[in-house]
Amino acid sequence: MASWVLTAMDLACQKAQRTLFEGVSFSVPAGSWLHIEGGNGCGKTSLLRILCGLSPAARGQVLWPSSPGTQVSRPDRSVLHYIGHALGLKPDLTACENLCVDAQVSGLALSRAQAVQALAAQGLQSRAHLPVRVLSQGQRQGVALARLRTSPARLWILDEPLVGLDAQATATARALLQSHVDAGGAVVMTSHHDVGLQGPGARLHLGRETGQA
Numbered sequence: 001m002a003s004w005v006l007t008a009m010d011l012a013c014q015k016a017q018r019t020l021f022e023g024v025s026f027s028v029p030a031g032s033w034l035h036i037e038g039g040n041g042c043g044k045t046s047l048l049r050i051l052c053g054l055s056p057a058a059r060g061q062v063l064w065p066s067s068p069g070t071q072v073s074r075p076d077r078s079v080l081h082y083i084g085h086a087l088g089l090k091p092d093l094t095a096c097e098n099l100c101v102d103a104q105v106s107g108l109a110l111s112r113a114q115a116v117q118a119l120a121a122q123g124l125q126s127r128a129h130l131p132v133r134v135l136s137q138g139q140r141q142g143v144a145l146a147r148l149r150t151s152p153a154r155l156w157i158l159d160e161p162l163v164g165l166d167a168q169a170t171a172t173a174r175a176l177l178q179s180h181v182d183a184g185g186a187v188v189m190t191s192h193h194d195v196g197l198q199g200p201g202a203r204l205h206l207g208r209e210t211g212q213a
């Protein structure tokens with residue numbers, strides 16, 4: 001049985017007095033995934049931000065996992081790792097430094113060698129010591145994904161994590177997400193493409209059929 005769960009209860013979202021979605025409820029237990037899909041502007045990013053506690057819901061409630069068997073009122077970085085469209089990278093720091101600083105903020109000790117290893121696993125070893133501002137968009141996405149490899153969080157919330165990746169980087173990223181789920185983590189993600197995750201999981205289509213997942 002799963003030791004923890006992310007729960008969304010009857011969520012609604014409004015932007016500029018327009019209801020984007022309502023009645024959205026789901027549970028994402030440890031060891032599972034949720035793929036949120038839907039057309040441009042249907043509210044996928046807005047939903048992820050609500051799930052992360054970055055934006056308020058117009059209605060409803062989110063219960064985040066904490067240590068096994070408990071729930072917290074807001075998630076911290078030890079619980080939840082969010083990658084949004086903006087990626088959150090520091091452009092003047094190298095890829096390696098970005099991982100080290102990110103770990104430091106999470107209260108983790110990460111050596112440069114460990115950071116380079118995480119980047120190498122994304123196929124970015126040769127880019128490790130370059131400032132992020134000179135990297136391509138796909139390479140930046142790879143750096144953001146490499147941070148997942150050093151994150152303590154069991155719950156990953158990812159906005160279009162495969163966007164801009166070439167075929168090889170996409171396969172690597174898919175394997176990373178699958179291994180996280182297989183190891184008892186959880187992935188909530190948006191994507192306009194089939195991600196092909198296996199095992200316990202669900203798809204939530206935001207739009208006219210929005211509802212239970």
Ligand SMILES: Nc1ncnc2c1ncn2[C@@H]1O[C@H](COP(=O)(O)OP(=O)(O)OP(=O)(O)O)[C@@H](O)[C@H]1O
Pocket residue numbers: 015016020038039040041042043044045046047
């Ligand atoms: N602050 C805001 N004020 C007014 N409208 C907003 C605001 N923020 C978002 N929106 C609108 O809400 C809608 C949903 O935006 P959101 O980014 O959640 O969509 P999305 O499903 O992630 O789209 P995409 O697939 O294009 O990334 C869009 O029409 C957007 O313009």
